[in-house]
Each structure stands twice: as structure tokens, then as C-alpha cells.
Amino acid sequence: MTARDRLGIVILGLMLLAAAIGPALCPYDPAVPDFLATLAPPSTAHWLGTDDLGRDVLSRILAGGRVSLLVGVVSVAAAALVGAPLGLVSGFVGGWTDSVIMRCTDVLLAFPGLLLALAITAALGSSLPTTILAIAVVNLPVLARVARGQAMALRHMDYVVAERALGFGEWTILRRCVAPNALSPVIVQASLLLASSIITESYLSFLGLGVQPPMPSWGNMLHDAIGFLDQAVWLAWFPGLAIFATVLGFNLAGDTLRDRLDPRD
Amino acid sequence: MRLVAGRLLSLLPVLFGMCVLSFGLLALVPGDPVSAMLGLEADPASIAILRARYALDQPLPVRFLAWFGHVLTGDLGRSIQTGRSVLSMIGDALVPTLQLGAAAMVVSLLIALPAGIIAASRRNGPADMVASVIALCGLSLPSFWLGILLILGLSIAVPLLPSSGYAPFLSQPGAAFAHLVLPALTLGAAMAAATMRMTRSAMIEVLSADYIRTARAKGAPPRRVVWRHALRNALLPVVTLVGLQMGQLLGGVVITESVFSWPGVGKLTVDAIFARDYPVVQGSILVTATLFVLINLGTDLLYTALDPRLRGRR
Numbered sequence: 001m002t003a004r005d006r007l008g009i010v011i012l013g014l015m016l017l018a019a020a021i022g023p024a025l026c027p028y029d030p031a032v033p034d035f036l037a038t039l040a041p042p043s044t045a046h047w048l049g050t051d052d053l054g055r056d057v058l059s060r061i062l063a064g065g066r067v068s069l070l071v072g073v074v075s076v077a078a079a080a081l082v083g084a085p086l087g088l089v090s091g092f093v094g095g096w097t098d099s100v101i102m103r104c105t106d107v108l109l110a111f112p113g114l115l116l117a118l119a120i121t122a123a124l125g126s127s128l129p130t131t132i133l134a135i136a137v138v139n140l141p142v143l144a145r146v147a148r149g150q151a152m153a154l155r156h157m158d159y160v161v162a163e164r165a166l167g168f169g170e171w172t173i174l175r176r177c178v179a180p181n182a183l184s185p186v187i188v189q190a191s192l193l194l195a196s197s198i199i200t201e202s203y204l205s206f207l208g209l210g211v212q213p214p215m216p217s218w219g220n221m222l223h224d225a226i227g228f229l230d231q232a233v234w235l236a237w238f239p240g241l242a243i244f245a246t247v248l249g250f251n252l253a254g255d256t257l258r259d260r261l262d263p264r265d
Numbered sequence: 266m267r268l269v270a271g272r273l274l275s276l277l278p279v280l281f282g283m284c285v286l287s288f289g290l291l292a293l294v295p296g297d298p299v300s301a302m303l304g305l306e307a308d309p310a311s312i313a314i315l316r317a318r319y320a321l322d323q324p325l326p327v328r329f330l331a332w333f334g335h336v337l338t339g340d341l342g343r344s345i346q347t348g349r350s351v352l353s354m355i356g357d358a359l360v361p362t363l364q365l366g367a368a369a370m371v372v373s374l375l376i377a378l379p380a381g382i383i384a385a386s387r388r389n390g391p392a393d394m395v396a397s398v399i400a401l402c403g404l405s406l407p408s409f410w411l412g413i414l415l416i417l418g419l420s421i422a423v424p425l426l427p428s429s430g431y432a433p434f435l436s437q438p439g440a441a442f443a444h445l446v447l448p449a450l451t452l453g454a455a456m457a458a459a460t461m462r463m464t465r466s467a468m469i470e471v472l473s474a475d476y477i478r479t480a481r482a483k484g485a486p487p488r489r490v491v492w493r494h495a496l497r498n499a500l501l502p503v504v505t506l507v508g509l510q511m512g513q514l515l516g517g518v519v520i521t522e523s524v525f526s527w528p529g530v531g532k533l534t535v536d537a538i539f540a541r542d543y544p545v546v547q548g549s550i551l552v553t554a555t556l557f558v559l560i561n562l563g564t565d566l567l568y569t570a571l572d573p574r575l576r577g578r579r
Contacts, residue, residue, distance in 0.1 A: 107282030111554045112516025115534070119550050122538040123290040199407050203520050206409055207535055222410065226524075229413070229428075230421050240410035248405035 001256075008252025015246045019069045022062030030055060030063040031214045039232045049234040051224060057234060061242050064216040067128070068246065071211070072198040075132045076190050079139035084186050086140075087147025092155050092174050102148070105141035113138040113196075114203055121209045131210045135197045139190075146189045150182035184261040191257045195250035202243050218243045268569065272562055279558060284336060287551045288329050291543050341548035346540050351548035355530060358549075361431055362529030365452065365521070366514045368445050370507070372453025373460055378503075380457075381464025385499075386491050388469060396461060403458025408517060412451035412524040419447060429526035448525040452517055456510045463506045467499035474498075501572055508564025512557045 023030070028046075034054030042049045048057040090101040108116065120134035154160060155178065163173045204210030205219025213220055218239040225235035299315045300307065316322045320331050335342065341351035384396035420428035426447055432440035471477065472495050480494050481487075519531030526532070530549055537545035 103278055103282065106279045107286055110279050110283050110558045111286075111550070112513060112557050114516040114519055115550060115553055118519065118534065118538065119287070119290050119546070122546055123293045195405070202407055203409065206520065207523055209535075209538065222413065226413070229417055233417055236410075236413045236417060240407065240413065243407050243410060244402075244405055247407070248402065251401065251405050 004252060005256040005259075008249055008256055011245055011249030012253050015065065015242075015249055016069070018062055019065040023059070023066060026056070026059040026062055028056035028059040030059040030216050039228065041232070042234055048238045049232065051221075051232070051235055052228060057221075057238055060216040060221060061218070061238055064218045064221060064239065065242060065246070067211055067215060067217045068198050068201055068219075068243070071128070071132055071135065071201040071217075072194050072250075075135035075197050075201075076139055076193050078132065078136040079193070080143050080186060080190050082136075083140040083143035084147040084183075087144035087149075087186075088151045088174060088179055088182060090144065091148035091151030092170070092178055094152075094155075098148070101144070105144050108137065108141040109145075114200060117200055117204060118207070118209060121204060126204075126209045126212055128211055128215065131201055131204055134204070135200050138200065139193050139197065142193065143186055143189060147182055147186050150185055151178055154178045154181055188254070188258045188261050191250070192254040195247045195254065198243065198247055198250065269566060272566065276558060276562060280555065283551065283554050283558070284333055285329070287547050287554070288332055291547050292325060292328070294541075294543065336551070341551070342544035344537075344542055344545050346537075346542045346545070351544050352552075354533065354545060355549055355552050358528060358530045358533040359552075361527055362515075362518050362522070362531065364434065364445065365448055365518060365527060365529060366511065368449035369452035369456065369514065369521075370511065372449050373456040373510070374507070376454065376457040377460035378464055381461040381503075382468055382491060382496065384461070384465045385468030385472060386487075393465075396465070400458045400461045400465075403454060403461075406455070406458075408451055408455040409520045409524050411454060412447065412521060415447045415450060416524075429524075431526075431528050444525075444527075448521050448527050451524070452514065452521045455517060456514070459510070460503060460506060464499065464503050467502045468495060471495045471499040501568070504571060505564060505568045508567060509561065512560040512564070515553050515557050515560075 028034075032055065034050065037046065037050050037054040038052055040046055040050040040054070046056050046058070048061065050056055051060070086101055090098045111119070117131075117134040117138050120137060121130050124130045124133070151174075160173055160177055163177055164170075168176075201210055201217065202219035202222070205217040206223045208220070208223060210219055211217035213224075221239040222236060225232070225239070228235055299312050299319070299321060303311055303315065313322075320328050323331070332342075339352060341355070343349065344351055344354060347354070380396045380399075384393040387393050416428040419426045427440075427444050428447070430444055432444050434441040468491075472491070477490060477495055480490050485494070515530075518527075518529055519535060521527065522529045522531040523535055530553055534546060534549040534553070537543075537549065
């Protein structure tokens with residue numbers, strides 16, 4: 001394991017730990033204002049300062065981390081659960097099924113990811129579930145394509161032909177032989193999509209179309225910080241650093257996973 | 266020509282699907298857009314007139330066909346907010362977006378190409394390590410945060426450049442350039458990381474090729490080997506990536522334009538979403554996605570044209 005791999009695992013481990021137990025350890029409620037402590041700079045009472053409503057920035061970053069990670073993980077998992085089977089069926093069955101599924105993914109891929117997510121949140125309204133759905137839809141065609149490519153490569157392999165000769169049905173072969181062997185690249189791609197999903201969530205929330213206040217997310221914290229850049233720089237520094245560190249951790253861990261799981265590399 | 270025609274034909278179902286999706290998504294919007302336009306106090310007669318004008322009293326497939334017919338003739342409707350033609354609003358907003366996109370691309374290439382070439386030619390050395398770490402950080406940096414940091418540094422701490430706004434190039438070139446610097450740096454830096462990585466890996470591959478060894482054996486100076494012999498062949502995958510990034514720019518500008526109040530298509534889309542100006546949302550999403558698809562097609566064709574091996578396979 002290289003130093004880079006270790007760095008990724010350490011960063012990711014710390015961020016996951018902070019999201020898991022951080023909010024329980026925090027002395028302040030991230031949603032409760034304190035009008036006697038508005039825009040207070042970092043101090044022993046408030047390690048990362050307070051925002052314009054006197055809310056503790058550290059508590060909000062920890063609570064926001066939980067939200068950002070939740071959006072990232074659930075949206076990628078949902079995309080994988082729908083996209084991977086679709087891609088497997090598409091690649092394995094071929095013909096019209098493949099054409100129809102791939103034209104649908106083509107349409108989704110024809111939109112820049114953030115724009116598609118914006119369109120979905122504009123249509124369905126801004127909320128946590130909509131944000132998750134929007135990011136899942138953006139990720140779905142990517143995972144479907146990866147799974148399809150694997151299924152196409154595997155369907156003519158000797159062991160698949162042998163299963164067919166033994167009289168097993170197509171669905172049994174797909175489930176027993178093709179799917180398990182096609183999963184590694186899908187997992188690698190999903191791990192890399194976690195980083196981009198967290199960034200997309202922060203973009204949507206920054207624009208005011210993702211996670212809605214008072215629920216904290218790193219993106220909407222930065223949105224709020226814009227109005228106070230000349231008075232309270234800590235409002236802009238710390239949520240951005242949290243996004244950066246988490247995405248860096250996921251990118252490094254994704255690279256490690258790719259090196260270990262993807263035979264093409 | 267047959268290749269171009271084939272690719273264009275294969276785009277037709279995708280473009281139709283984009284129209285269906287753009288229309289369908291906005292049809293899902295909860296509530297009545299006319300009520301949103303006129304407010305809750307509107308009288309029923311005005312609501313009925315407006316519903317008839319926008320064909321909202323028709324079934325969904327009929328509305329889609331009517332809308333699609335208009336789209337085919339270049340009519341994207343009128344803005345609910347301003348009453349202006351959506352196409353002309355998008356046309357006006359495209360100018361600043363294209364300016365920003367071109368400037369960001371220049372910034373990206375100015376950073377990425379030299380950094381990637383130096384990193385590859387001094388592989389595993391300190392310069393390579395530094396460039397690789399910066400590229401990894403650049404890939405993990407959310408662009409809007411970089412934009413905010415640039416505003417903090419160059420507009421607030423040291424007030425050198427304006428933090429937001431736009432000035433037209435023809436009438437105020439100085440102000441236009443000053444307004445362009447921070448958004449272009451923000452957007453360009455985000456792209457530079459990926460381009461630098463691609464340039465580095467392509468150069469490493471080319472520098473280990475036999476013909477490079479031959480050039481070195483013939484006594485060609487190292488600088489000439491890198492810049493003249495290796496770079497030309499290493500640029501092929503970089504051109505593809507840059508082409509794809511030009512498409513991705515259309516998504517990236519949404520966030521950068523919002524940070525810097527840059528009046529481009531991205532900001533137009535976001536503002537229209539908040540104003541519930543659905544014809545503008547629909548039109549700008551459709552136009553942006555169409556440009557995205559066409560840029561990707563152009564990249565694909567350019568790649569085929571540049572690589573003689575691919576031309577041979579046709």
C-alpha cells in the first residue's frame with residue numbers, strides 16, 4: 001500500500017468518523033440560533049466561529065457532513081442498483097433490448113450532469129429526496145454503460161458458452177456467471193462517482209436548489225457565506241475545506257480501489 | 266462525408282429524446298404554471314385565456330406535439346417574466362457564456378500543457394511530484410469554492426479585480442477583461458487538472474516510443490525531442506479531452522456564473538428556475554444540451570480526422 005493509498009484511507013476514515021459520531025459530540029445544536037453570538041470569529045467557545053444567526057459553524061459542518069455523505073452514498077447506491085442490472089441485461093441480451101436501453105442512457109448522457117440535476121430539482125422541487133434522486137439519475141447511465149460493456153465482453157466467454165451448453169437458462173447464466181464477474185468495474189466506477197456526487201450536491205445546495213435550510217449542508221453553508229465574505233471569512237473557509245478534504249479522500253480511495261479491483265489497470 | 270452524415274443521423278433519436286425529457290420534466294412541475302405567473306389573486310377569465318395561449322388546457326401529448334412543432338421552427342416560446350422571445354434571451358446570454366468558456370479554456374491550456382510536459386519529461390522528479398499533487402488537489406477542489414477564495418484574495422483582501430458583474434468587450438475592453446479574470450481562472454483551473462494529467466500520461470507514453478529513442482540517438486537536443494517530436498503525437502488524446510471539456514464547460518458555467526453574477530446561459534437558467542419562468546428553463550436546458558451534444562460530436566469527428574489510423578479504418 002502506497003503513501004497515497006494510506007492518505008486517502010486516513011482522510012476518508014476521519015471524515016466518516018466525524019459524520020458518524022461528530023454531531024453527538026458537539027455541544028451546540030446546528031439549527032438553533034444564538035443572537036448574542038452572531039458572526040463570532042473562531043474562539044475556544046466556538047472553534048470554527050459562528051454564522052450570521054449565531055449558529056456554531058463546527059456543529060453545522062459536522063451535521064452537514066452527515067447530509068453530504070448521505071446524499072453521495074444513497075444516490076450512487078440507487079444509481080448502481082438500477083443502472084447496473086439495466087446495463088447487464090442490455091449487454092447480455094443485445095438486440096432491441098440493448099438498443100432501447102442504450103438510447104435512453106444516451107439521452108441522459110446528452111445533458112451536462114449538473115444541468116440535468118438542475119432540471120430535475122426544478123421540476124420536482126428542492127428537497128433532500130429530490131437531490132438524491134437527481135444525482136442518482138445523473139449517475140445511472142454511467143454505471144449502466146460500464147455494466148453493459150462488461151456483460152458484452154463476458155457473454156462470449158468459454159465458461160458462459162459452457163453453461164449454455166449444459167442447458168442453463170439465459171437469466172440463470174446472467175445471474176450466476178455474468179453478474180458476479182462484471183461487478184468489479186461497476187464498484188470501481190461507483191466509488192469514483194461518490195466524489196463527483198458530493199460535489200454535485202454541494203453545487204445544487206449552493207445554488208439554493210439542493211438541501212434546504214435549516215438543514216445544514218456544506219453547499220448551503222457556502223451559499224450563506226457569500227453575503228459575509230468581507231466580515232466573516234471563516235464562513236467560506238471551513239465548509240469549503242470540508243468538501244475539498246472529503247472529495248480528495250474519495251478520489252484517493254477510488255484510485256486505490258481501481259488499482260486493486262480493475263484488471264484493465 | 267458518409268461518416269459525418271451517419272453520426273448526424275444517429276443524433277436524431279438522441280435530440281428527440283432530449284426534447285421529450287425537457288418537455289416532460291417541466292410538465293411534472295407541481296401546481297399550475299399560470300397560477301404561478303398571475304398569482305393567487307388572478308381572476309378565472311385571465312387564467313383561462315393564458316391557459317389557452319400556452320395550450321395548458323390540452324392533453325399532455327397534444328401539448329408536446331404543439332411545443333415540438335414550435336421547437337422545430339426555432340420558436341422556444343416567450344418568457345413568462347419578461348415577455349421576450351426565449352431564443353433571443355438565450356442568444357444574448359450565450360455571448361458572455363462563450364466569452365467565459367473561451368477564456369477558461371485558454372487559462373486551462375496555459376496551465377495544463379506546460380505543467381504536463383514538464384512533469385512527463387522529468388518523471389518522478391520533484392517537478393513531477395509537485396504537478397501531480399496540484400492536479401489531484403485541483404480535481405478535488407469544488408470550483409465555486411475556488412471562486413470564493415479568489416474573491417476573498419483578489420477582490421476583498423487586495424482589491425485588484427471586481428468580484429462580480431460583466432462588461433461588454435466592444436465598448437469597455439479594459440473593464441471587460443478585469444471582470445473576466447476571476448471567473449475564467451475559476452473555471453479554467455478546474456479543467457486544467459484533468460488536462461494536465463492527460464498531457465502527462467500521453468507524453469510519458471510517447472517519450473518511451475522507439476522513434477523518440479531514435480531521435481535521441483541521432484543527437485537531437487532534448488528540448489527539440491520533447492517539444493517537436495513527442496508533443497505532436499501526445500496531443501491527440503489531449504485534444505479529445507479538451508473537446509469533451511468544452512462540452513462539460515456548459516454545465517460548469519452554471520455554478521461559476523452564479524458565483525460571479527456573470528449574465529450567461531447558466532445564470533439565466535438558475536434565475537429562471539427561481540422565477541418559475543418555465544419556457545426559459547425549458548429553452549435554455551434544451552439549447553445547452555443540444556450544444557453539448559454537437560460539441561461532443563465535433564470532438565469525435567475531429568479526433569477521427571486527426572488520427573490517420575482511424576481514418577484508415579473507415
